[in-house]
Amino acid sequence: MFVETVQMQNDFYHQLYGELRPYVFEQNKELAGNPANKSMLEGWAKEDARYAISLATETQLGMTINARNLELMLRRLSALPLAEAHLFSEKLYAATKDIAPSLIRYTEATDYDRLTRRNLRAAAKKLPQPNVNKSPDVRLISETRDADTQAAAVLIFASSGLSFDLCLKQAGRMSVRDAKALFKTAFEHLQPYDAVLRELENVHLQFELVTSASCFAQLKRHRMATIIAQDYDPQLGVTVPPSVRAIGRQKEFMDIVHRSEDAYCQIKHKLPFAAAYVLTNAHRKRVLMKLNARELYHLSRLRADAHAQWDIRELSEKMLKQARKVMPLTLMMACGKDSFPALQKKVF
Numbered sequence: 530m531f532v533e534t535v536q537m538q539n540d541f542y543h544q545l546y547g548e549l550r551p552y553v554f555e556q557n558k559e560l561a562g563n564p565a566n567k568s569m570l571e572g573w574a575k576e577d578a579r580y581a582i583s584l585a586t587e588t589q590l591g592m593t594i595n596a597r598n599l600e601l602m603l604r605r606l607s608a609l610p611l612a613e614a615h616l617f618s619e620k621l622y623a624a625t626k627d628i629a630p631s632l633i634r635y636t637e638a639t640d641y642d643r644l645t646r647r648n649l650r651a652a653a654k655k656l657p658q659p660n661v662n663k664s665p666d667v668r669l670i671s672e673t674r675d676a677d678t679q680a681a682a683v684l685i686f687a688s689s690g691l692s693f694d695l696c697l698k699q700a701g702r703m704s705v706r707d708a709k710a711l712f713k714t715a716f717e718h719l720q721p722y723d724a725v726l727r728e729l730e731n732v733h734l735q736f737e738l739v740t741s742a743s744c745f746a747q748l749k750r751h752r753m754a755t756i757i758a759q760d761y762d763p764q765l766g767v768t769v770p771p772s773v774r775a776i777g778r779q780k781e782f783m784d785i786v787h788r789s790e791d792a793y794c795q796i797k798h799k800l801p802f803a804a805a806y807v808l809t810n811a812h813r814k815r816v817l818m819k820l821n822a823r824e825l826y827h828l829s830r831l832r833a834d835a836h837a838q839w840d841i842r843e844l845s846e847k848m849l850k851q852a853r854k855v856m857p858l859t860l861m862m863a864c865g866k867d868s869f870p871a872l873q874k875k876v877f
Contacts, residue, residue, distance in 0.1 A: 534792040534807050538582045541785050545581055548776050549574040576838060577770040580743055581785050584761070585806040596632040599625060604635060608642035610802040664765075664815065666739050667847035669855070673732040675701075676856035680822065681708055683728040684715055712858045717877065719862055721830060721869040729822040732859055734852050736818045741768035742810040744840040751828055754820035760805060763790045767811035768840060786811060822859050825852060834865030 553574045554561045561570060594602065599621075606618035622636055673679055681700035686693050703711070715726055740748060742761065749756055773782050789809055797804035820828070825848070831837060832845035842865075853860050864872050 530792055531796065531807055534789055535583050535585060537788065538785055538809060541781065542578050542582045545773065545778060545782075546574055546578040548778065549577055549772055552772060552776050576743075577772045580741070580768065580770055580773070580811040581782060581809055583789070583806060584742055584808050584810065584812075596629050600633050600635055603633070604638055604642055607636065608638035610647075664737065664739050667844060667851065668737045669734060669848075669851040670737050671735040672852070672855045673734075676732040676822070677708060677858040680729055680732045680856070680859045681711055683731045684711060684726070687726075687728050708858055712861055713876065716862045719873075721866040725823050725826045725862070727823065729826070729859060730824075732822045732856060734820060734822070734825065734855075736848055736851075738816040738818055738844065739765055739813050740816055740844060741813050741840060742808070743838075744768070744844055745814060745816065747832070747838065747841045748816070748818070748844070751820070751824065753824040753827070754818055757817040759815045761808050761812050761814045763793060763808070763812060765813040765815065767809065768813065769811065771839070782811075785809070822856060825849065825860065826863050829863045830866050832865075833868075835867040837865070
């Protein structure tokens with residue numbers, strides 16, 4: 530059943546790509562006029578078709594890692610309830626054990642690694658289980674209080690000999706005009722490829738997100754953030770690429786989703802940890818993401834840009850819109866790279 534389901538998804542992927550490719554070229558005639566853009570446009574069509582294939586689909590990756598993190602990775606992988614993770618841990622250890630045998634020693638799962646999350650899941654199941662209510666895709670749930678004042682105080686602190694208490698008092702007494710002038714001084718010579726000052730790491734935001742597997746694969750690359758993710762949950766629905774709707778294949782797409790969910794439910798009954806393998810890249814999970822203002826700048830530069838993949842671009846733009854409401858001065862210059870020249874002209 531699993532193999533048949535995956536084959537069905539893969540067959541639909543090829544059909545979908547065959548129809549999405551001419552659609553993408555038609556929608557981007559100017560880019561399509563340059564043969565150098567052929568691979569990029571084909572990639573866009575493949576990206577959207579990929580929402581129909583399973584999370585079991587294999588990929589390749591390159592990894593650079595130090596001995597300390599390798600040892601931790603081996604131990605964590607061996608603690609997971611998935612056979613694939615155990616096998617990967619064994620193969621990775623076999624490939625590296627002779628390089629630094631005195632450093633890579635503690636590779637077996639400890640009780641802390643194996644049992645802590647399992648026991649927390651068991652404890653959570655004992656709690657009352659309310660119906661899953663629909664959540665917005667992006668919700669700002671907490672932020673640093675008086676973030677602009679806090680950020681202004683840190684800017685003053687870094688550029689003076691005053692204690693932080695005095696800096697905070699000075700920032701608190703500033704008029705809106707003076708505070709804006711201070712931030713403009715910090716951003717005056719900023720370019721789209723520059724990282725903003727480290728002082729902005731002192732103000733934080735926390736979001737609850739509902740994101741597709743395709744979007745999450747990109748979101749989790751932002752390692753300065755703290756990301757806590759739940760399991761994939763069919764009750765959260767799926768993300769359907771707008772291009773799939775545009776070519777009139779949403780009905781067939783949702784049929785693939787429903788048949789995948791049928792297989793998921795049957796597998797989950799016997800193998801709960803392996804069931805998610807058969808879900809698609811369109812399926813969603815809930816994510817808690819905490820990041821500082823400096824990281825939100827970085828996220829926005831890359832992901833709120835017109836050239837970013839549409840799913841994570843929409844997510845990033847929603848995050849930035851909500852964040853600007855609580856720290857407008859701190860995020861004065863936060864935007865995608867493509868929007869930076871226009872925003873700089875407007876502000877300065």
